[in-house]
Amino acid sequence: MAADVALNPGLMQQYPFCRLSGPANVLVMPAFHSASISTKMLQELGGSTVIGPLLVGLNKSVQVVSLNAKDSDIVNMAAIAAYNAAV
Numbered sequence: 001m002a003a004d005v006a007l008n009p010g011l012m013q014q015y016p017f018c019r020l021s022g023p024a025n026v027l028v029m030p031a032f033h034s035a036s037i038s039t040k041m042l043q044e045l046g047g048s049t050v051i052g053p054l055l056v057g058l059n060k061s062v063q064v065v066s067l068n069a070k071d072s073d074i075v076n077m078a079a080i081a082a083y084n085a086a087v
Contacts, residue, residue: 003027003038051076061085 005011006024027042029035035053042048049072055062061084063077 049076051080054080 001015001018001024005015005018006020006027009023012018012020027038029038032053039050039052043050051073053064055064061081063081065074065077
């Protein structure tokens with residue numbers, strides 16, 4: 001589903017097969033560069049909380065935090081690391 005449809009209930013009504021009851025709260029991007037652009041736009045325009053990037057499929061847990069990360073970003077990634085260590 002395109003991001004504009006996933007985030008806009010008006011556009012969503014044009015798709016009778018759509019099962020979302022409201023705007024999407026998770027967006028999956030096809031590549032790192034598109035995810036980076038979209039993430040930064042959502043943060044600036046919508047004031048969203050972004051958790052990630054998440055690297056999955058590795059034997060050990062890996063978290064990546066940018067140099068300009070806020071305290072809350074580091075706490076969120078530490079929580080994910082702690083959860084992954086326990087699993």
